[in-house]
Amino acid sequence: RTGASVSIVGVGSSGKTNLLQHVLEPETRQHFLTHEAAAIVPIVVDANLLGPVPTQTPFDAHSLRCWSLYELMLHQLYLGLYPFSTLSAEAVEQILRAYRALHDGRDPNLAYMALRYFELAIDTVVRSGIRIVFVFDEFEETLRRIPGEAFRALRALRDEHKRSISYTVLARAPLPVLITQFGLSAAEIEPFIELFSDDVLFLGPFSDRDAQRFLNEWNARYGNPLSPEWLSSIHQLTGGHAGLMRAAFHHLRDLSAQVTGAVTIDVNKILASPALLLEAETIWKGLSPIERDVLKAVIRTVSYNNITEETETAVNLLIRRRLLIVDRQTNTLNIQPPIFAQFLRSREV
Structure with missing residues (x-):
């Protein structure tokens, strides 16, 4: 409800995915969100669903890795909103147009324009009164595979739409620890990581x-x-x-x-x-x-x-x-x- 981004930290086999599945149940969401449940849409982003980066392509691998994240997030958003009962016909058409454009391999500017197509779809959904919560399961894999500039873009999207977009990440360690562990550049990812600095929840054993x-x-x-x-x-x-x-x-x-x-x-x-x-x-x-x-x-x-x-x-x-x-x-x-x-x-x- 507050629009805050949250990091949930738990050791392997601590039940993070089970917790996520429970939170996503319609009954759970209705119980805690009551009349706001229909307007707050959780979208699960699992990096294990990222496809391999093609080797025979006119686009460089770095840009394609960014594209792969936007593509996965837009695809999951598409599935999460389907059959689009809460959106106008015009909004649905705009989302479908962006979705198709993001998959048009004939576009020579696809790698550059991918963020613009993703942004257009997000803007259309938010203007329709829907609040999006992107939930990154197995976030370690996302950190390993996606360049820092893609995370900075996610931060910019969140700043642009404030309480209408938030992120939740499930990981085995706090994000600064993972960045150090993977040898990543903290400066490149810091704008995104800052979103979680005030809301880190540790998932422990059952009571x-x-x-x-x-x-x-x-x-x-x-x-x-x-x-x-x-x-x-x-x-x-x-x-x-x-x-x-x-x-x-x-x-x-x-x-x-x-x-x-x-x-x-x-x-x-x-x-x-x-x-x-x-x-x-x-x-x-x-x-x-x-x-x-x-x-x-x-x-x-x-x-x-x-x-x-x-x-x-x-x-x-x-x-x-x-x-x-x-x-x-x-x-x-x-x-x-x-x-x-x-x-x-x-x-x-």
Whole structure:
């Protein structure tokens, strides 16, 4: 409603995409946006849908990469507005004209004019009273593939239309951290990144209540194969991290017939699950090299006071994402959740 742009940060397998799908549900949007729901249109932009840049073309690869982002965003906008019931016939025709022009490979000026066609379509939609929220899922891939000038253009479009256009990005780390990690020029992308400086939301594990509710629902769906003690142990071992909790539940559900009556769960038995190993590996691979170094140090029980200034930001990010907690009594850091800590010990990071 405010028109603010938001960055949602969560480790791999934390449920970012599931959250996005829930927010996009018509019932969810109607509940929170009430009478404004029809006028605020979320458009998902997934960089995995970007096609490869052609090699046999009169246009240079740099311009084509910019074109590819505008093309994807306009295509998703087209799909999001279809069947155009909220737009006039004139507005629909203008959007279709821009859409066709953006795909006209015969135009020798296509690479240059791509932004103009995209801008025309955006302007037509906004003048029709629709507010657009572009949601970038897997934003890391967008950063890797798209030149900085395209992001500066997105910032300019937002400034031109203010509260009628906003952006939401879902990523595994804050945007400044990703820029450094990928070796990108901060100056080139800074105008776009500034949009998110005041609104960074960290997506952590489920709350205790939500975790217990999901576990109970899953258990009931499969005929209650796991005891309440087992469900509680899954919650404790996974810390409510979505992917870990789901993988642990299904692994123990498959084992439940073999270990009926047991209450204590062997953490190594859960780690034998390929699905859970994959979830833990996803978290690990999604961390920056400095964050991995911090976790390696913690595995070796390095005191919190000994962590260098260089790693302070990484420590804070790991704490915000619930992968580290500070034990104030012993002045040490502990890895969370327990199943992820055991995963790191077992692979001898």
